[in-house]
Amino acid sequence: MFDTHPIQDNDQPLQLPPQGRQTWLVTGASAGIGLAVCQILHAAGHDVTGFGRRQAQDLPAGFPDIAYHTADLATSQGCDLLAERAPRRLDRALLNAGLGHYRPLCRETPQAINDVLAVNLLAPIMAAHGLFGALQAGQGVLGLVGSVAYRGAAGMPVYAASKAGLDGFGRSLRSEWQGRVDVRVIHPGPTATGMAMRAGLTSPLAQRMMLPVDAVAAGVIAAMQGQGRMRQRISFGALLRHKITGRAA
């Protein structure tokens, strides 16, 4: 299911990054933070393979000229497909696909609970399992995209649980894989994407409190480079510090 966008001249990489060309895998590449990450990486000359739930013909207009595969990560077949279509050697894998609803438990349904836990927690675990060989071959970095809600959030208990699960999994896996694959958990604050809108955060105040998606994407990429701590938050403060010091959160 390769996407065949015509290669445009202005789509050509402008410059190779100082560390050289890296091979990336990004899930949730079709929208929001993942899309912005892919755009930045492609423009910087990296080799990117993206995954999303939607079909290639439904990708947004600004989608970069990268390999794209459709896989529904709520299903075990989708998780298998990801492992099959992934490059054999990876420098970076960013497991970013996710969904969530801003609502109390009494308004949740069993189906929605299963989906959120499957996509946000089980799928990254399965993907980490399937990508271990490729990441080890590249002495790579595995990035798990969590959320600042991982410490608990009264308005979104199931989402918070899924992101806390990811955080706890990443913490222990980082220790297991030390010296082989570098595992990091990246927790963005509220970001102005379709997710936040769908989650119900539409009030003008909520809008103003939201981080711009391009800045968050740049922060996520920075958090995947160099020496990094296990847990990295992307907030207004962290973005500002990054601007000033050039270091990730």
Added chain:
Amino acid sequence: MRALITGGSDGLGAAVVRQLTQAGAQIWIIDKSAPQTNPSLRFLPCDLAQPDDIASLPAKVQQAGPFDLVVMSAGINAVGPFEAMPLTTIRNLHAINCAAPILLAQHLLAQDMIAAGGRLIFIASVSHFTGYPGASVYAGGKDALVAFARSLRRPLWADQRITVQVATPGPMRTAHAARYAPPGSTGRGRACPDRIARAILRSKRRAVIVPGVAARMMALFGRLFPVQATQAMRKTLYERLP
């Protein structure tokens, strides 16, 4: 008092049941196999790895409820290098430890099966404070429960006067712990599950209950020195795996 205990046939769940029996509670147990010790206990067989099985539970206990106490103690573990863990094991860990208590809580609350003034207690693990290399999927599932309980606590108290708590016990002298300890471990330093059960039931207010001296020391170490605590867990558990 009416109490519903998942995983009540074995381990910590069974210890909770023993404590409650002494206190004269009416007890319903949800588990895969029936309790060995006291056949007079009301027992509902359920495979918590199956969402449909979970969905059918509230109807079966409709007459019994609402409950004054619900303890989600059912859980499994599997240790070993993550990349070598069979995918079915990973799926089961996720389904039973993480998804099942969340789904069951949603079903019970949606059908008003937890009484006003009642308690809902999740059982997580002291690995919340230390990490657990060699059981990364288990550790993740348990952390999910901690965050879930924290998230529910305020709204459920405000709306229904239900107290939500999560307990993070350390190693106990249960069949579960013995099975997953590194080879050659003597089992010394493991807490007696009855004491841990008592500590949990006695602690009526705390959001996060850290029961037992050993768990409290591990939690303190993990809070002060998170990186070193995970490293220490790696040394004592992961590096001694067969």
